[in-house]
Amino acid sequence: MNNDVTSSPWHEGELALQRVVGVEKQMAEVGRKVMRPFLTPQLQHFFPQLPFVAAAAVDHDGWPWVTLLEGAPGFVHAPDESRLDLALTPPVDDPLAPLLNSGTSIGLLGIELHTRRRNRVNGVLRGSASQWQLEVTHAFGNCPQYIHDWSAMRPVQPQPGPALIKRDAILDQLPEPVLAHIDRAITAFVGSYAHTDQGVQVDASHRGGQPGFIRRQGSDLILPDFAGNRFFNTLGNVLASGRAALVIPDFASGNVLHLTGEARLVDEETAGARYPGAERYWCLTPRHIVWRPRALRWRSHAGAVAVEAAPHGPWQALAPSTQQCVQVAAVVQETPEIRSFYLKSARQDKALAPFEAGQFITLHVPRLDGTALVRSYTLSGNSQQAGYRISVKADGEGSHYVHSALQVGTELAVSMPMGSFTAEASGSGRAHWVLLGGGIGITPILSLAHELTGAGRGPVTLVQSVRDVAEAPFGEELLDLEARGLRLQRHVTRTTTALNGWMAGRVSLGQVFTDQVLSEVQLYLCGPAAFVERYHQEALELGLSSGQIHTEAFGPSALTQTYAVPVAEQAVEVSFANSSVVAHWQPGESLLETAEKAGLQPAYGCRSGSCGECACTLVQGEVTYPDGISAPEGEILLCSARPAAHSGRLAITLANG
Numbered sequence: 171m172n173n174d175v176t177s178s179p180w181h182e183g184e185l186a187l188q189r190v191v192g193v194e195k196q197m198a199e200v201g202r203k204v205m206r207p208f209l210t211p212q213l214q215h216f217f218p219q220l221p222f223v224a225a226a227a228v229d230h231d232g233w234p235w236v237t238l239l240e241g242a243p244g245f246v247h248a249p250d251e252s253r254l255d256l257a258l259t260p261p262v263d264d265p266l267a268p269l270l271n272s273g274t275s276i277g278l279l280g281i282e283l284h285t286r287r288r289n290r291v292n293g294v295l296r297g298s299a300s301q302w303q304l305e306v307t308h309a310f311g312n313c314p315q316y317i318h319d320w321s322a323m324r325p326v327q328p329q330p331g332p333a334l335i336k337r338d339a340i341l342d343q344l345p346e347p348v349l350a351h352i353d354r355a356i357t358a359f360v361g362s363y364a365h366t367d368q369g370v371q372v373d374a375s376h377r378g379g380q381p382g383f384i385r386r387q388g389s390d391l392i393l394p395d396f397a398g399n400r401f402f403n404t405l406g407n408v409l410a411s412g413r414a415a416l417v418i419p420d421f422a423s424g425n426v427l428h429l430t431g432e433a434r435l436v437d438e439e440t441a442g443a444r445y446p447g448a449e450r451y452w453c454l455t456p457r458h459i460v461w462r463p464r465a466l467r468w469r470s471h472a473g474a475v476a477v478e479a480a481p482h483g484p485w486q487a488l489a490p491s492t493q494q495c496v497q498v499a500a501v502v503q504e505t506p507e508i509r510s511f512y513l514k515s516a517r518q519d520k521a522l523a524p525f526e527a528g529q530f531i532t533l534h535v536p537r538l539d540g541t542a543l544v545r546s547y548t549l550s551g552n553s554q555q556a557g558y559r560i561s562v563k564a565d566g567e568g569s570h571y572v573h574s575a576l577q578v579g580t581e582l583a584v585s586m587p588m589g590s591f592t593a594e595a596s597g598s599g600r601a602h603w604v605l606l607g608g609g610i611g612i613t614p615i616l617s618l619a620h621e622l623t624g625a626g627r628g629p630v631t632l633v634q635s636v637r638d639v640a641e642a643p644f645g646e647e648l649l650d651l652e653a654r655g656l657r658l659q660r661h662v663t664r665t666t667t668a669l670n671g672w673m674a675g676r677v678s679l680g681q682v683f684t685d686q687v688l689s690e691v692q693l694y695l696c697g698p699a700a701f702v703e704r705y706h707q708e709a710l711e712l713g714l715s716s717g718q719i720h721t722e723a724f725g726p727s728a729l730t731q732t733y734a735v736p737v738a739e740q741a742v743e744v745s746f747a748n749s750s751v752v753a754h755w756q757p758g759e760s761l762l763e764t765a766e767k768a769g770l771q772p773a774y775g776c777r778s779g780s781c782g783e784c785a786c787t788l789v790q791g792e793v794t795y796p797d798g799i800s801a802p803e804g805e806i807l808l809c810s811a812r813p814a815a816h817s818g819r820l821a822i823t824l825a826n827g
Contacts, residue, residue: 178198178201178202179201179202179205179308180197180198180201180401180406181364181366181371181406181410182364182410183364183402183405183406183407183408183409183410183411184364184401184402184403184406184407185406186406186409186538187402187405187406187409187538187539188400188402190537190538190539190541190758191400191539191756191757191758191759192567192757192758193400193756193757193758196400196739196757197400197401201401204310204311205308205309205310206308206309206310207306207307207308207309208251208252208306208309209248209250209251209252209254209291209306209309210251210309212311213248213280213289213291213309213311214248214250214251215248216280216282216287216289217246217247217248217254217280217289217291218243218244218246218247218248219243219282220243220246220280220281220282221240221241221242221243221323221325221467221468222238222239222240222241222323222467222468223238223239223246223278223279223280223281224236224237224238224239224278224279224281224359224374224375224376224417225237225238225239225266225276225277225278225279225374226266226276226277226278226360226361226362226363226372226373226374226415227266227269227270227274227275227276227277227361227372228269228275228363228370228372229268229269232411232413233413233415233430233431233457233458234361234362234363234372234411234413234414234415234430235265235266235269235361235415235428235430236266236359236360236361236374236415236416236417236428237260237264237265237266237417237426237428238359238417238419238426238466239256239258239260239266240258240466240467240468241257241258242325245257245258246280251306252305252306253293253303253304253305253306254278254291254293254303254304254306255301255302255303255304256302256303256304257300257301257302258300258302259299259300261330261462261465263330263333263335263460263462263465264462264465265428265430265458265460270295270299270302271295272295272296272297272298273294273295273296274294274295275292275293275294275295275363275369275370275371275372276292276293276294276295276304276372277290277291277292277361277362277363277371277372277373277374278290278291278292278293278304278374279312279359279374279375279376281317281376283317283318283319283320283323283357283470284319284320284321284322284323286314286317286319286476287314288311288312288314288317288376289309289310289311289312290308290309290310290311290312290373290374290375290403291304291306291308291309292306292307292308292309292371292372292373293305293306293307293308294307307368307371308371312375312376312399313398313399315396315397315398315476315478316376316377316378316379316396316476316478316479317376317378317476318356318357318378318472318473318474318475318476318479319472319473319474319476320357320421320470320471320472320473321470321471321472321473322470323421323468323469323470324468324469324470325467325468325469326424326467326468326469327467328424328464328465328466328467329464330424330462330463330464330465331463331464332463333460333461333462333463333465334348334459334460334461335459335460335461336458336459336460337457337458338457338458339456339457339458339459340389341386341388341389341390341391341429341455341456341459342386342388342389344459344461345461348427348459348461349386351418351420351425351427352384352386352391352418352427353381353382353384353386354381354382354420355381355383355384355418355420356378356379356380356381356383356472356475357376357377357378357418357419357421358376358377358378358384358393358416358417358418358419359374359375359376359377359416359417359419360373360374360375360376360377360404360414360415360416361373361374361414361415361416361417361430362375362403362404362407362408362411362413362414362415362433363407363411363413364406364407364410364411365410365411371407373403373404373407375403375404377393378476378479379394379396379445379479379482379483380475380479380480380482380483380484382483382484382485383445383479383482383483383484383485384416384418385441385442385443385445385485387441387442389455389456390453390454390455391416391429391453391454391455391456392436392440392441392442392443392451392452392453393451393452393453393454394445394447394448394450394451394482394483395448395449395450395451395452396447396448396449396478396479396482397449397741397753397754397756400756402539405435405450405452405539408433408434408435408452409435409538411433412432412433412434413430413431413432413433414430414431414433414452414454415428415429415430415431416428416429416430416454417429419466420466421466421468421469421470421471421472422469422470422471422472423463423464424463424464424465424466424467424469425461425462425463425464425465425466426461426462426465426466427459427460427461427462428459428460428461428462429454429456429458429459429460430456430457430458431454431455431456431457431458432454432455432457433452433453433454433455434452434453435450435451435452435453435538435539435540436451436452436453436540437451437536437540437541437542438451438488439488439491439583440453441453442488443485443486443487443488444485444486444487444488444769445482445483445484445485445486445769446481446482446483446486446751446768446769447481447482447483447753447767447768447769448482448767449541449756449767450539450540450541451540452540481751481752486769489771491583492585492586493534493583493584493585493586494515494522494523494583494584494585494586495515495516495517495581495582495583496513496514496515496516496522496558496581496582496583496584497513497514497515497516497579497580497581498511498512498513498576498577498578498579498580498581498582499512499513499514499557499578500512500578501576501577501578504561504643504644505640505641505642505643506640507563507564507565507641508561508562508563508564508610508641508643509561509562509564509573510550510559510560510561510562510643511559511560511561511562511572511576512551512557512558512559513557513558513559513560513584514556514557515557516581521556522556522557522558523586523587524553524587525549525553525558525587526553526587526592526593526594526621527549527552527553527592527593527614527617527618527620527621527622528548528589528590528591528592528593528595528614528617528618528694528722529548529549529587529588529589529591529592529614530546530547530548530549530587530588530589530614530776531546531547531549531558531560531584531585531586531587531588532544532545532546532584532585532588532777533545533546533547533560533572533582533583533584534582534583534584535571535572535575535576535582536575536582537571537575541767542583543568543571543572543575544763544777545568545569545572545777545778546775546776546777546778547560547561547562547613548560548561548589548613548614548617548696548722549587549613549614549617550612550613550614550616550617550644551617551620552617552620552621553617553620553621554620554621558584560613561610561613561643561644563609563610565610588775589722589775589776589781591614591694591696591720591721591722592618593618593621593622593627593692595720596692596718596720598627598692599627600626600627600628601627601628601690601691601692602628602629602631602686602687602690602691602692603618603622603627603628603629603630603631603692603694604631604633604682604683604691604692604693604694605618605619605622605630605631605632605633605694606632606633606635606677606679606682606693606694606695606696606697606705607632607633607634607635607696607697608635608636608696608697608698608701608702609635609636609637609641609697609698609701610643610697611695611696611697611698611701611702611722612634612643612644612696613696614694614696614722615632615634615694615696616632616644616647616648618694619632619648619651619656620651623651623654623655623656624654624655628690629657630655630656630657631656631657631658631659631682632648632651632656632657632658632659633659633660633661633677633682634648634658634659634660634661635661635663635676635677635697635701636660636661636662636663637662637663637664638662638664639662639669639672642660642662648660659673659677659682660672660673661673661674661675661676661677662674663675663676677705679693679705679708679709679712680708680712683712688712688713688714691714691718692718692720693705693709693714693718693719693720694720694721694722695709695719695720695721695722696721696722699799702721702722706719706721722780735792735794735814735815736794736814736815737757737794737796737812737813737814737815738755738757738812738813738814738815738816738817739757739815740757741754741755741756741757742754742755742791742813742817742818742819742820743755743819743820744761744764744765744813744819744820744821744822745790745819745820745821745822746765746768746770746822746823746824747789747821747822747823748823748824749770749824751765751768751769751770752768753765753767753768755812755813755820760808760809760810760811760812761793761806761808761811761812761813761820761822762774762777762784762808762809765808765822765824770824772784772786772808772824772825773825774808774809776809777809778809778810779795779799779807779809779810782802782807784807784808784809784825785801785802785805785806785807785808785825786805786806786808786822786823786824786825787804787805787806787822787823787825788805788806788820788821788822789821789822789823790819790820790821791813791814791817791818791819791820791821792813792814792817793806793811793812793813793814793817793820794811794812794813794814794815795807795810795811795812796812806822808822
């Protein structure tokens with residue numbers, strides 16, 4: 171049989187998360203190769219060796235359940251590549267027992283704990299009691315990560331105690347032994363499902379971590395999600411259905427706990443703590459609970475913690491938040507590509523922190539997978555008015571996401587205002603202020619114009635440079651400032667013909683400075699790096715000192731070494747040497763985001779390669795900068811760097827480590 175599946179095996183929930191992390195194209199190719207509609211010879215030999223399998227199904231009310239189906243090795247048998255035969259009759263108190271009916275969709279996970287092998291099969295159940303056949307829909311292997319060494323299993327004659335069955339239960343009202351069982355768990359299995367074009371798809375999956383990796387928070391359970399195969403089967407199901415189940419076994423005592431309820435993806439703030447090494451988090455709010463003491467037939471004692479799980483955790487308290495909670499109050503389309511977002515405090519009892527013109531804020535925009543997209547944008551509004559305004563040009567993956575995600579009413583976290591591209595940075599009480607903005611670089615320039623015009627600190631000249639008039643934002647606002655005394659020049663570079671109110675061609679600083687005493691000029695430049703470099707050099711040649719020139723570039727203009735090698739397409743191991751932390755960079759993220767997901771807190775400022783605050787030392791490996799940004803000699807910029815293709819392992823020493 172051909173091993174390739176021609177159509178995509180992923181449903182919309184899985185695809186949505188793959189898009190978030192930038193691996194949709196990669197996973198489409200992988201999925202067609204590994205998600206087979208049949209059992210390979212390896213799988214046909216694997217399942218008959220197992221003393222138990224994890225199985226998941228969905229009840230008539232739409233609640234998923236997951237359990238461990240046990241038997242003597244061979245109770246699961248593969249007569250051919252199209253089905254698995256299961257000779258079993260689960261105990262009557264097993265919540266999956268009443269769901270085993272012909273036509274039921276089942277997710278099956280075969281896992282061999284002492285060898286760390288695991289494989290999954292999804293399909294439809296046929297047959298009747300004790301003689302079942304699972305018709306294979308999908309069969310695929312899973313990586314051996316986070317599987318603890320439980321050593322070889324041994325059978326016992328179970329002596330189960332009375333089951334505790336609670337419908338519409340509240341987690342924190344359960345007996346203390348049940349709560350303690352959760353707190354010391356190191357292994358769990360998840361049941362989840364999604365409705366697809368082919369019907370209900372049910373999955374059973376495995377989770378492992380250090381004791382306490384399942385966090386109780388009132389009536390919720392919070393679980394960290396680590397780097398994996400990027401399939402997003404479980405979390406894609408959670409996104410699609412909003413429900414999930416857990417079975418938490420203790421192979422030493424034989425106790426087993428089943429929970430099912432609402433599920434959702436959450437961020438660290440909702441989790442209330444950070445689990446170092448976690449890429450994201452998800453939450454289960456149990457509604458129905460079954461506690462089965464001493465029910466397991468197969469027992470073992472945990473040996474070594476899985477090598478992948480050992481560096482992760484335990485849960486850490488979050489540092490006091492320096493972020494502000496804001497709400498989008500209005501959205502204004504300035505040009506076809508530039509959109510302004512007006513932000514107000516989300517708390518009526520707390521005003522937003524004041525800012526100086528020229529500063530920026532860092533946004534933490536919630537994403538589908540529970541993580542936050544982190545981007546920095548200059549404040550473009552008047553610092554004397556309440557609220558913030560940012561103006562974002564949709565010219566990259568992050569800014570496109572901001573355009574789509576931020577709507578009126580959206581709540582998000584932002585940093586306190588930061589940055590030194592301010593009028594106070596010049597040290598001048600009175601000067602001739604010349605403000606030159608290229609393209610979207612007009613944003614801090616406009617804010618500075620608001621602050622300085624009519625402030626009695628000297629004349630203000632604002633020069634706006636765009637390629638095309640249609641690309642120019644803030645037209646009416648600039649004309650209003652001109653009426654208040656601003657000296658306004660507007661240049662359009664893609665034409666040789668002067669337009670109404672516009673000058674044709676590039677800006678000439680020599681013409682701007684005509685009849686000016688150069689020693690009185692304070693020049694502020696903002697725009698793309700090449701734009702800033704050009705006018706920085708021209709200003710020096712005209713006689714301005716470096717202390718009179720203030721720059722804010724999209725990409726550090728003073729940096730020299732440029733990288734142009736491709737970015738790695740697969741996960742790369744990253745060691746933060748002075749912190750003894752090992753993490754895995756994933757496609758679509760910066761090394762700064764990798765460090766933050768590992769629980770580290772590197773210094774950063776703009777998060778766009780301009781300020782240099784995140785500079786650190788690369789000890790091993792090679793990085794590249796897909797946005798054309800470069801780094802100071804001997805250093806890398808975490809916020810913009812990605813592992814280079816074929817680099818291998820990276821070792822980094824953090825500046826504040």
